[in-house]
Amino acid sequence: MPKKITLLIVEDLEFLLREYSKSPSSLSKDRIKALIYIKQGKYVFQSDIAQKLGRTEKTVRGWLQKYSQVGFSGLTAIKSGGNNTKVLSDSAKVFIAEKLNDPTTTITSYIELKLLIAQELEEIVPYFALYAHCRRKHKSKLKVARKSHYKKDPKAEELFKKP
Template sequence: MAKPQDFTITQSIEELKALLKVQTNIKYEKRVMFLIYLKENKFKTRQELCDYLGIDPRTQQRWTKQYLENGISFLLTDLPRNKKSKIITPEIHKELEKRLNSSDRGFLGYWDAQAWVNNEFGINIQYHWLRKYLIKHFKTKLKSPRKSHYKKEGEAEKAFLKTP
């Protein structure tokens, strides 16, 4: 079993306890408590520490890595995770945008968009993943009104709007 502390924590226990008092979020409190318990050697193994804090061992590995690479300030902040999609390339994104903004070739639903991406680009994307992507990037809705119907004739519209 791994020993609880196989790296050096630069802050003193007093600094960590003072930092613990100013935390307003439980997830940051757990991170500081993790460092305090490691510094105090309160537990024999990391698994015992994880069980006590109610976290997964993989989580404590991630926290340790973040602490060692970037320090405690990085450990106590949530940076936005704006990762670029590995599935949707800029080319696919551009084509989706064209197709979504087209009034005559719009998608009938998210399932249609999924089939279209599969046919055009040969990429099989899960329905829910593509749905979330389209909502996030294009603000789509399941039923969105079109500017005009693609089968509408201009002459028929003029005849309809004429007053008797």
């Protein structure tokens, strides 16, 4: 048997409709819409609201529990996105941009770039963060140069030739 709603909505209907129209995301709009349905008395069961909004009953039940615990402001505050902390500092980003855009650079791998950052800036940068930043922001593909590279050393090439 579906769970009947016994929640009392403190906010008035005009306030809820105004907040619904101002809400930027569809998730917060759905949360407010659930409160509007309860306040209007259109739906008696959580499953009916869930079906109307295209959400699961468990989701709507969680919203209503959150509303009863923290109120309207806590319900509409959306905290999704995970741990979105900055890994690279601004100085490291500037340093990377200078090194990758310099045509005379001798960097041939991301590990060398990571070691340069550690030496010059005294920062420890995770390899995958550095790799992702370089590929995404600078479209770089660091590779080891072959002996036929235009920057090759003619003296070093003599070692490979037969006498």
